[in-house]
Amino acid sequence: xxxxxxxxxxxxxxxxxxxxxxxxxxxxxxxxxxxxxxxxxxxxxxxxxxxxxxxxxxxxxxxxxxxxxxxxxxxxxxxxxxxxxxxxxxxxxxxxxxxxxxxxxxxxxxxxxxxxxxxxxxxxxxxxxxxxxxxxxxxxxxxxxxxxxxxxxxxxxxxxxxxxxxxxxxxxxxxxxxxxxxxxxxxxxxxxxxxxxxxxxxxxxxxxxxxxxxxxxxxxxxxxxxxxxxxxxxxxxxxxxxxxxxxxxxxxxxxxxxxxxxxxxxxxxxxxxxxxxxxxxxxxxxxxxxxxxxxxxxxxxxxxxxxxxxxxxxxxxxxxxxxxxxxxxxxxxxxxxxxxxxxxxxxxxxxxxxxxxxxxxxxxxxxxxxxxxxxxxxxxxxxxxxxxxxxxxxxxxxxxxxxxxxxxxxxxxxxxxxxxxxxxxxxx
Amino acid sequence: xxxxxxxxxxxxxxxxxxxxxxxxxxxxxxxxxxxxxxxxxxxxxxxxxxxxxxxxxxxxxxxxxxxxxxxxxxxx
Amino acid sequence: xxxxxxxxxxxxxxxxxxxxxxxxxxxxxxxxxxxxxxxxxxxxxxxxxxxxxxxxxxxxxxxxxxxxxxxxxxxxxxxxxxxxxxxxxxxxxxxxxxxxxxxxxxxxxxxxxxxxxxxxxxxxxxxxxxxxxxxxxxxxxxxxxxxxxxxxxxxxxxxxxxxxxxxxxxxxxxxxxxxxxxxxxxxxxxxxxxxxxxxxxxxxxxxxxxxxxxxxxxxxxxxxxxxxxxxxxxxxxxxxxxxxxxxxxxxxxxxxxxxxxxxxxxxxxxxxxxxxxxxxxxxxxxxxxxxxxxxxxxxxxxxxxxxxxxxxxxxxxxxxxxxxxxxxxxxxxxxxxxxxxxxxxxx
Numbered sequence: 147x148x149x150x151x152x153x154x155x156x157x158x159x160x161x162x163x164x165x166x167x168x169x170x171x172x173x174x175x176x177x178x179x180x181x182x183x184x185x186x187x188x189x190x191x192x193x194x195x196x197x198x199x200x201x202x203x204x205x206x207x208x209x210x211x212x213x214x215x216x217x218x219x220x221x222x223x224x225x226x227x228x229x230x231x232x233x234x235x236x237x238x239x240x241x242x243x244x245x246x247x248x249x250x251x252x253x254x255x256x257x258x259x260x261x262x263x264x265x266x267x268x269x270x271x272x273x274x275x276x277x278x279x280x281x282x283x284x285x286x287x288x289x290x291x292x293x294x295x296x297x298x299x300x301x302x303x304x305x306x307x308x309x310x311x312x313x314x315x316x317x318x319x320x321x322x323x324x325x326x327x328x329x330x331x332x333x334x335x336x337x338x339x340x341x342x343x344x345x346x347x348x349x350x351x352x353x354x355x356x357x358x359x360x361x362x363x364x365x366x367x368x369x370x371x372x373x374x375x376x377x378x379x380x381x382x383x384x385x386x387x388x389x390x391x392x393x394x395x396x397x398x399x400x401x402x403x404x405x406x407x408x409x410x411x412x413x414x415x416x417x418x419x420x421x422x423x424x425x426x427x428x429x430x431x432x433x434x435x436x437x438x439x440x441x442x443x444x445x446x447x448x449x450x451x452x453x454x455x456x457x458x459x460x461x462x463x464x465x466x467x468x469x470x471x472x473x474x475x476x477x478x479x480x481x482x483x484x485x486x487x488x489x490x491x492x493x494x495x496x497x498x499x500x501x502x503x504x505x506x507x508x509x510x511x512x513x514x515x516x517x518x519x520x521x522x523x524x525x526x527x528x529x530x531x532x533x534x535x536x537x538x539x540x541x542x543x544x545x546x547x548x549x550x551x552x553x554x555x556x557x558x559x560x561x562x563x564x565x566x567x568x569x570x571x572x573x574x
Numbered sequence: 575x576x577x578x579x580x581x582x583x584x585x586x587x588x589x590x591x592x593x594x595x596x597x598x599x600x601x602x603x604x605x606x607x608x609x610x611x612x613x614x615x616x617x618x619x620x621x622x623x624x625x626x627x628x629x630x631x632x633x634x635x636x637x638x639x640x641x642x643x644x645x646x647x648x649x650x
Numbered sequence: 651x652x653x654x655x656x657x658x659x660x661x662x663x664x665x666x667x668x669x670x671x672x673x674x675x676x677x678x679x680x681x682x683x684x685x686x687x688x689x690x691x692x693x694x695x696x697x698x699x700x701x702x703x704x705x706x707x708x709x710x711x712x713x714x715x716x717x718x719x720x721x722x723x724x725x726x727x728x729x730x731x732x733x734x735x736x737x738x739x740x741x742x743x744x745x746x747x748x749x750x751x752x753x754x755x756x757x758x759x760x761x762x763x764x765x766x767x768x769x770x771x772x773x774x775x776x777x778x779x780x781x782x783x784x785x786x787x788x789x790x791x792x793x794x795x796x797x798x799x800x801x802x803x804x805x806x807x808x809x810x811x812x813x814x815x816x817x818x819x820x821x822x823x824x825x826x827x828x829x830x831x832x833x834x835x836x837x838x839x840x841x842x843x844x845x846x847x848x849x850x851x852x853x854x855x856x857x858x859x860x861x862x863x864x865x866x867x868x869x870x871x872x873x874x875x876x877x878x879x880x881x882x883x884x885x886x887x888x889x890x891x892x893x894x895x896x897x898x899x900x901x902x903x904x905x906x907x908x909x910x911x912x913x914x915x916x917x918x919x920x921x922x923x924x925x926x927x928x929x930x931x932x933x934x935x936x937x938x939x940x941x942x943x944x945x946x947x948x949x950x951x952x953x954x955x956x957x958x959x960x961x962x963x964x965x966x967x968x969x970x971x972x973x974x975x976x977x978x979x980x981x982x983x984x985x986x987x988x989x990x991x992x993x994x995x996x997x
Contacts, residue, residue: 292929341847343840353611353927390898390925390967404836416844429610429926431591452847454839460967461925462592462610469594482843484835487856488899490969493826494778496859500598507846508856509839512828515899515969540896553899554828555967565835570855571826574814575883576994577864578977584984585867586881589940590996599970601994602866610997611927613884615937625942632943632993636952639878639991642869 148326149376150239152218152319156246159196159278167313172246174280179309183282188298190287195527197249197264197279202524204268204550205281207259207532208558209250209296210303210385211274211396214243216311217380225381227362228301229308234361236376241314247277247398248310250303251528252284255296259532260391260558261520261550268520268550271560272567274398281527282306300386304397325410327376330448333418340418344450345375345405346441347422348466349395350387350458352429357386358395358458360424370425370441372448375406378422387458392514392538392555393486393563395458404566405454405484420448425455425470427463438469446477456484457563460514464500475504486511486561487571491553497571511562512569514538514555522548576601587635589613593648603638604648607631652696652807655727656685657720657734657750659743663703671742673705675719677727684736684792691800696807700727702750706742709749717753724754731807736765736795737772739787744772751780761806765799768821777821781806784821861970870991872954879957879989881980883965883973883996884938885923886914886931895964897924903963903976905983908956913942925966926997938995957989965996 155170162173176194183192197203215224220238223230249262262274269275284302286295328336349358351366358365360373360383373382383400406422413419425441428434445453453474457467464485471481487497487510497513530550534543538556545551554560559567576588577600588601591613596604607613614628638649660670662683681689681698689698702723709716724732732754734747744766751762765783766773773782783802785795798819805812815822831838838855845852870876887895893904911918914935921931921938936942944956961980965973984992 341844343843343847353929356927404834405839408836408840412840417840429591430608431593431606434592452843454843456839459925461965462595465592465594480843480846482839482846484839485856487826488967488969489826489859490971491899492971494824495969495971496599496861497826497856498859499595500592501858501861503858505858506854507842507852508854508858509835509842510856511835513826514967516828538898540894540901555898562835565837565839568831568834569828570831570835570838572814572829572855573822573857574812574825574827575881575973575977575980576992577862578974579881579981579984579992579994580867581864582978582981582985583867584981584989584992585869586992586994588994588996596996598861600861600863602864607995612930612937613995613997614940614943615930615934617930617933624937625946628936628940629943629946632940632947633952635993636873636878636947639870639993640873643866645866646863 147237147374147376148324149237149379150322150324151379152239152241153244153321154241154314154319155244156278159280165313167317172243172310172313179306182309183302183305186298186302188287188290188294189284189302191285193283195281195283197281197527199264199276201264203264203527204261204523205249205251205527206261206530207251207254207528208262208391209255209259209299211398211558212248212303212307213398213401214246214248214307214311215381215401216241216308216315218315224308225304225384227359228304232361234377235380235382236374240380241311241319243311245277247274247279248303248307249279249281250284250299251281252299253286254532255292255299261556262558263520263523266521267518268557271554271557274558280306280310283528296386304384325376327374327410330420333420337414337418340416342420342449342451343409343417344420344445344448344453345409345422346425346453346455346470348425348427348455348457348463350427350463352427359384359386365424365426366428368426370423370437370444372444373422373424375410375419375422378403378406390459390514390555391558392560393460395562395564396559399559399562399564399566402566404564405456420450427458427466434466434469438466438473441470442473442477445474445479450479452480454482454484460486460488461499464498468500468502468505471505472502482507482509484509484563484565486514486563488514491515491517509565510571511565511567512560513571514553514561516554518552518554520550585639587638589631589635597646602643602646605631605635605638606648606650652731653729654696654698654731654733655724655729656681656698656701657732657747658683658685658701658703659746660703660705663701665703671705671707673703674708675702675704675716675723677702677723684796687796688800691797692803695804699729704746706746709746710742717749720750721753721757731761731803733803734764736785736792736799737770738785738789738791739767739770741771744770745775748772748776752776755780763799763803763806765795773821778824782821783819874951875954876990877955877957877988878953879984879992880939880941880944880960881992881994882939882962885921885962885964886919886935886939887922887962889918889920891920891922895922897922897964898966900964900968903961903980905959905961907958908941908960909958911941912945914939923964923966923997938997957987
């Protein structure tokens with residue numbers, strides 16, 4: 147399979163009469179986009195706001211972050227199962243708006259929504275603060291149950307992202323990057339001497355605000371499965387969850403899975419990237435066991451010699467992580483685990499809930515309990531009161547002077563366990 | 575928390591669904607539960623069966639409290 | 651010029667060998683033994699104005715008295731810093747070095763430094779509280795250690811920010827801190843895998859944490875007459891969360907009345923735990939805190955009685971140290987109220 151990402155570097159977003167992309171500026175017609183989103187009868191009203199890098203702006207509560215993409219050519223369309231049909235994707239040309247994202251906000255669904263600060267110390271904790279953001283503020287109809295509310299906002303976010311990228315159809319981007327990925331049998335013949343690496347993408351499915359979707363299918367109840375790395379670039383995997391904003395895998399993380407990108411760039415050079423396995427993180431012990439047994443079985447079937455496993459969330463998913471580690475190592479497949487930790491505000495508590503002696507090669511993307519005091523921002527998009535109840539926040543989170551004191555678990559993507567950011571925890 | 579209570583001489587049964595975590599952290603008396611969002615329940619069952627299920631798990635916990643053990647034990 | 655007081659044992663203090671291990675604490679002017687070498691390296695930066703010498707056996711057998719005398723000596727000298735050793739792997743000496751430094755730091759608030767072999771009991775006991783330079787196993791390593799120790803002394807005296815153990819040479823204090831990296835986590839992961847697959851050395855970023863074990867408490871002898879209490883880390887609290895328990899990394903726990911309540915209902919109780927789908931617990935909180943089942947068993951006589959209060963906190967990313975603190979307080983409350991056993995529910 148071959149996929150070319152046609153990248154447009156967005157310099158600014160502005161509201162305008164007609165939605166269009168011109169010389170690096172994305173113009174959005176509020177009226178037109180609102181009409182499109184209001185086709186969903188569960189939305190009673192929607193407004194939009196813009197946040198730019200360096201502005202004194204805080205956005206809270208945030209459900210998902212999505213990168214605008216739209217397929218120029220190839221099978222299917224972006225976000226299959228939602229915007230696109232369920233036809234498989236991952237080939238042709240996909241237009242990508244870089245330095246740009248959709249951030250869904252509005253009435254809070256549940257505790258696990260997050261914060262993005264566009265400047266100040268909070269902005270250091272994720273890459274989103276350096277992007278031009280469009281924020282749909284979605285108000286659901288009265289008495290909508292929580293599960294429907296979550297789904298409504300999720301889909302509205304994907305539609306918005308697709309709508310934005312569609313403005314670039316038939317244009318030539320600022321740069322292109324092409325990824326190629328042969329069939330497993332072909333690459334085995336082509337690279338007999340390169341180490342065979344498989345990536346296990348562990349995906350959460352633990353209920354409201356803790357689910358992940360592949361081609362529109364909730365991964366709850368699936369048997370571990372194989373997916374082509376190129377499919378994720380077209381939004382085949384999307385996020386329905388906020389397992390603590392600091393380490394949920396937002397849709398933008400799935401679209402830009404940094405482990406997949408790094409492995410693809412090295413494919414055929416110093417390693418043979420054999421494939422991606424999806425292994426779910428269920429809320430039941432028996433299902434955790436089934437998932438890790440089956441994943442290790444698939445790895446063996448593929449002929450993996452080494453494996454990178456990324457976790458999503460923390461606490462009980464550590465059991466999935468350790469089980470996957472142990473089962474693979476027992477089969478002679480070398481593992482590296484990618485995770486984060488919660489060792490308390492003082493950094494001295496045990497950072498993982500489950501352990502196994504075979505886990506001797508672990509990457510950590512930060513301690514989510516690190517406490518920060520975020521200064522007052524001139525503008526808050528959304529609802530500042532939400533900071534009191536979201537993960538990482540507490541009743542005293544909001545100071546009278548407008549400061550927000552939280553653990554970085556409250557900041558979107560701060561400890562992303564796919565390794566998207568540039569943070570690590572060290573022992574002193 | 576379970577092992578802290580036990581260190582004060584209070585036998586404690588830990589009802590939890592992800593037994594490996596309880597084992598790793600070090601609880602002594604462990605009783606497996608149903609699932610994370612409903613450790614002592616099951617929304618798919620009719621109410622009276624759910625209560626029976628809950629009572630069954632609690633009875634196992636009581637059994638754990640009455641049983642002298644030398645090391646970590648899972649009471650299935 | 652900054653003043654340093656140096657603590658040594660009878661051997662390094664040049665009193666004598668093992669036969670003088672009963673030496674009581676004495677104060678001598680200026681640097682002695684390894685102190686003289688350190689002074690040479692320090693030059694004009696600081697002055698070791700006095701050396702306290704105490705026999706290892708005397709210290710071990712009369713710690714209270716020895717410390718009283720030593721602390722008085724330090725107080726009178728009023729130094730800017732106290733150093734001890736190096737003690738290498740000498741156990742009694744290492745414990746003395748650690749004890750003196752730790753007490754000085756706590757009482758006088760001045761920087762302290764010693765140097766020990768990692769497996770010295772003094773290192774294991776004090777490395778989380780004071781800086782301890784890592785030394786080789788015995789005094790053959792003296793020439794290597796003294797420059798490292800001296801450099802560190804200078805940095806502490808100047809109030810400079812101390813870097814990481816591998817850069818500065820001290821034993822890890824067990825504190826994990828977040829740092830910025832050049833490569834993102836994914837690149838670090840792929841690089842680590844390549845090294846591991848090729849059999850090249852690599853360093854894990856997160857060594858597996860270790861959890862202590864506690865011997866099981868004796869079982870309840872007479873369950874039919876016992877008082878049992880319910881505890882949960884599932885965040886079940888009275889509606890409105892009156893104590894504002896956080897949805898993650900809880901800073902507290904609550905104690906709530908259940909007198910006369912036979913089962914938990916969604917109108918009076920709620921869950922505040924942010925780490926699981928709350929829908930089912932909201933419909934019926936008994937699914938997390940099985941009050942109805944315990945009441946049934948109470949009526950049937952399976953237990954003596956259910957304590958009329960329950961304890962609740964949130965286990966979502968809550969630090970182990972804090973959970974332990976809450977459990978200690980809960981245990982004391984239970985003991986005060988005649989609770990004999992507990993059922994703890996988690997998600």
